[in-house]
Amino acid sequence: MNLHEFQAKQLFRAAGIPVPKGEVVDTPSGAVDAARRLGGQQWMVKAQVHAGARTEAGGIRDFNDLEKLHCFAQEMLGERLITAENSPAGQPVNQLLIERPCGVKNCYHLSVMLDPRSGQVVFQGGLSECRDSAELSDQSPGNFFQVEVDPVVGLQPFQSRQLAVELRLDRTIWPPFFEITQALYRLFIAKDLLLIEIGSLVENDHGQMMVLDVRVQVDNNALVRQPELAQWADYRQDENQVLGNGLGFIAMEGDIGCIVNGSGLALATLDIIQLNGGSVANIVEIDNGASTDALANACQLVWDNGRCSCILINIVGGIVRCDKVAAGIIDGIQKYNITCPIVVRMEGTRAEEAKALFIQSDEKIEIVKTLDDAIILLIDTPES
Amino acid sequence: MAILADKTTRVVCQGMTGAEGAYHTAQCIAYGTPVVAGVTPGRGGERVLDRPIFDTVKEAVDETAANTSMIFVPPLQAADAILEAVDSGINTIVCITRGIPAHDMVKVKSIIRGHGVNLIGPNSPGMITSEEFKLGVMPSGIHKKGTIGIVSRADSLTYEAVMQTTQIGLGQTTTVGIGSDSVMGMSFVDVIKLFEQDRRTKGIIMVGEIGGDLEELTAQYIADEVRKPILSYIAGVTAPPGKRMGHVGVIPESGIGSAAFKCAVLAEAGVQIVQSPTELGSRMLEYFEG
Incomplete structure (x- = not known):
């Protein structure tokens, strides 16, 4: 989960890391x-969105005139900011x-992150371009160097000295x-952060x-023990997020809605449909944590008020039954009055019981054996 | 037996008294897995699934000579459960738990380095040697004894590769789901190394995913060390670059993490690439017949 700049600075201030005096406003x-x-006599105005490259996109400006x-x-608030780093919709x-x-x-770049392979906390630093707007840019010059910190022992004073010397402070x-x-290291650990950049x-x-x-x-998995960050x-900032109730959502532009378990199978389903000339409207990814209500809700999400012309339910059960x-899906079909054709492919844990439920439900559902x-059924292939 | 388990394997299940743990452990026992004990702090002395429950892994190891653990402990307690298993001398650990905070896992990784422990997962469906031994949550019925070793980081998609090799008659030796978290235990390389050494395994299927650099890092090892035929599907070859795709994150346009780059470096390393997951079984069969 990303934080806004003003939220990050609030954390920094509380941790004793100096940040400029500022206020966040919404009018x-x-x-x-x-x-x-x-x-x-002069003020920086910075649009708060979860993306970098805001300066180039016109989202950060300085003023010495209150009217301007x-x-x-007035122009910025309520608008969408499109930067080089976010989606075309901004x-x-x-x-x-x-x-x-x-x-x-003088201006420097300093990041703290996790190296998943070595299991170390990495400080990465470099010299940065000096600019008034002073915002991160991918084109920052200078060589990067890094110091690896073992999370079991923590950041040692000599490592801070190494960083200071490398930065030529x-x-x-x-x-x-x-x-x-x-302070950065303590904050990184205490708040379960994945990245400070x-x-x-x-x-x-x-x-x-x-x-x-x-x-x-912030690590999504740790939000349960970081209630104030949650x-x-x-x-509103991040489309296609994991929704947190056992559902994940990916919006696309086509016409076939998909309900799938697992991110790998979701991507594979997308591949199969698109390689065969079809197009996907959206994918709802479910996991074992999804309740019956959440599953019914998944139907509503893919159906999207009739925007999709058919629905594929592709479940290969393991831990998911x-x-x-x-x-849950039968519930959803009835509750949200879904009328488009539905094709179900279910294999694995309790698949036979599931197929029996579909047959008993009286809903018009096609049950198939393989993805092929x-x-x-889903794609009208042109006569060749 | 094939990889990661043999005749001496004795399994303790951490979190066996929970609904999930009990259900899947019962399935493992039914498959023939030698589950000898369960561990749930505060429930020592009870019996579940006709197995003794202990408060600590140490007791379970002392009393039952368990040497392998399967973990179903909730996410915030799971790292502690892994470290307890390591401390008690367990040498193979399968962690099914999903949603463990990354900071907990980097600490685990840092501590187990040099311990010689095989950690599968977390967020993994586990491992299964077809028709012999199951340590995980995969549906038993789709597996058939055979000659293909399967390793995957794409959870439920693993079962797709299994079903196809079963349907086409090749069957599997062992299937390992290495899990889809960024901080993981065994990597593709660790498992492929075992398949390369395993006499029964004649061919290897590797199921990857766009994003990250795991497949790229595996390619070099395959080029240098692997002589057995190896086939790979990378999920998400048609995913639009620049778009955020669920857990995978934003798909890069080119270079490390993109489908094109992964397929290219793997192909260069001698890996056969299939574009669609529906071709995994048939392409493997062609390998052996052609």
Whole structure:
């Protein structure tokens, strides 16, 4: 799960990592009020979306005129920002972060992430391009280097020194840098983060270190033990998310709706349909955690008010039991009055019981043995 | 027996008293797996599925000489369960649990390095030697004793490869689901190494997935070390680049992680690639007949 920049900075502030003074707002007049409260003659206005490359997309600007700032806020709020990193539809801007700018003397890049293969926490650093807008860009220059931290022993002081030397930091700013790296490591562990990506860790004109831009990702699997972060989820930002109730959703542009168990089988189903000339409207991926209600809901999601012309249910049960899935789906068909043709292919755990349920249900459902058979029913192949 | 289990294997199930654990352990016992004990903290002294339950893995190992564990413990307790098994001298661990926080798993990985433990999973359907031994949640009926070793990171899609090799008459030696979490125990390379050494396994099927770099890392090993015929399907060859596809994440346009790149490096390493999963069985048969 991604956090917004303002949320990440809130975590940083609480952890003692210096960030610019700022306020988050959701109305144009609120933006002006915030700028007045922050004081000074110049303000950064930053659109809050879960994507990078916002500067190039016009989502981050600085103003020295409150009227222009108001106009920009009015344009931005409620619009969708399309950047090089998100989908063609962009993401909705519902909040703006207003900040005081700070003079930049030197600028660095610093990330903390997990290396799944070695089981280590990795600090990666490099010199960054110095820009006023100071936001992460993929084209950041400089060589990257990394320090690997064993999570069993934690970040050691010598590792912070290695980072400081590699970044060629002035010795006068070593002490605040050491504090920042230790605080980052503690935050990374305490909050179950998968990624902290600081695009601009800067040394300002007063010789202080400060984080101007940061991206933070939280482990979805850990949200149950991070309730305060779970509240920060912004589902309007990320399409095709795992919905968290045992269902995952992938929206496509075609006309065949699919209900499948497991992400691998979902991708395979997509491949088979598309290689045979069909097109997929959407895929709902179910797992063992899906309740009967969630399964009924899955039917409504794929049906999408009639946008799909037929539905393929492709379940190969293992830990997922086919009969439980069948019961939920029959429920959904009746509850949401789904009228399009439905083709069912079920194999594995309790598949026979499931097929019996479909036959008893009186719903018009075609049960097939193999995926090839399903394809023949779903796709009208042109006469050759 | 084929890989990862032999005549000395004795299984303890951690989390056997839960609904899921009890259901699937009963299936494993019915398949012939020597399950000797269960472990659930606080339930020691009970009997479930006619097996003794212990409070700790150590007790189970001391009393029943268990050397292999299957784990059905809930996600937030699962890393602790793995570490308990390792500490108690268990050498093969199958972790079925899905949704373990990544931080818990990196810690496990860091600790088990150098222990010589085979960890399958987490978020894995487990492993099965056809018609002999099952440690997992896969449907038993689709497996048939034969000559193909199957390794997969694509959960339910694994069963597709199994059904096809069964239908076409080749059958399987052992099938291993390495799980679809980013922090995993055994990798493709670890399992393929065992298949290459296993006398009964005549051919290998590897089921991959777009995203990540696991298949790319496996290619070099295959080129250098694998002499047996090996066939692969990468799920998601038709997925549109730039789009977020569920657990897989965003599909890159080209390079590492993309279907085209994975297929190219595997083909270069001598792996036969099928475009559609419906071709897995028939292409393997062609290999042996042609």
